[in-house]
Amino acid sequence: MRIENSFIPVSGVGETTERKLWQQGITHWEEFERDAVGETTGERIESFIETARARLDANDAHFFDDAFPSKHQWRLYENFRNKACFFDIETTGLNHSTDEVTTVSVHRDDTTRTFVNDTDPVVGEPLAPEKIRATIGDAPLLVTFNGKRFDVPFLETALDIDINVPHIDLMYPCRQLDLTGGLKRIEKTVGIDRDRPDITGRDAVRLWREYERGDTDALTTLVSYNRDDTVNLRRLMDHVAETLHDDVFASVCQY
Structure with missing residues (x-):
């Protein structure tokens, strides 16, 4: 739609x-x-x-982000999907005032980049405010899962930046389709597979601590996990947009 x-x-x-x-x-x-x-x-x-x-x-996505009721902001996706930015962060905890961002993965233009909170990471790129601004800030549309409550405010606090981008938080349109729970549970429900299905957010914290102690393989695993989140966000957004199109629009128009 x-x-x-x-x-x-x-x-x-x-x-x-x-x-x-x-x-x-x-x-x-x-x-x-x-x-x-x-x-x-x-x-x-x-x-x-x-x-x-x-x-x-x-291509003024901000105009339509302001114009559409929040329940219907998913409708912006089809027009801006080719330049949409899918992103997810990993952290050392849930408190954006005391905990740290460890990795940030961004999937855009069929390319995934991961930024690591290290000046010289063994995999990925160093995490820096100017890089995040350049990578996310000029996108017409941002897609996250629970990003409005967690990822965006956490990243803004951690890097002292302002992320002012029209934003579809997939958690809410998923609820319109009775898809509830965390991202991985919803992925499983709709048939989206992962290379590392057994890793959780708690494991992500453990992997970072192991990397800090010198285990470079732990960072490779963490980055892979974080990148899967962003790539799968696009697959889930495609599924949600198509399903809502059928439910909201096509079923009424009978085509």
Whole structure:
């Protein structure tokens, strides 16, 4: 489902009105006619479409991130998927004031980079604020799992940076599909495999401590685990977007 199929960002248009438009065959901005709804709502929709076309041509994901209700922000994905940035962090604990980031993996443009909290890591690149800003900061869309509550604020505190990027936190659209629990549990439910299925977040802390004591193989394992998280985020986002497309849009339009 694409942004151009959506009318719900318009003030006064809720899920029921949008669904009625789709049922009338108005499934795209180009098909909208003012007499399909009341005069006031019709004017609002036309005004929104005029502005939104220009913002979409400008690849302005921030405009649509602000315009869409949080429940429907997953709809931004199809338009910005090719440049979307999938990222995940590992840490020494859950407190972003006292614990440390150990690794940050970023999957973008079919390439995965891992940044390690070491000036000369045996694998990956040194973790530095300017590198994270350059890698994440210019992305049109960020995709995480529980990143709004954990990864982003933790990274902002640890590196003293501001990550101001439109953000789909997959935990919430997963809940719309009754996919609950942690990332690995959901991956298993939808059939996404891992090379290292038995490693947990607790193991990630242990592996970092072993690396600090000189075990370079531990870091290799940790980086592999962290990279799997980001690559699988893309696979999960594809699954979620396709499933929600079918449930929300295609089932109403009957195609």
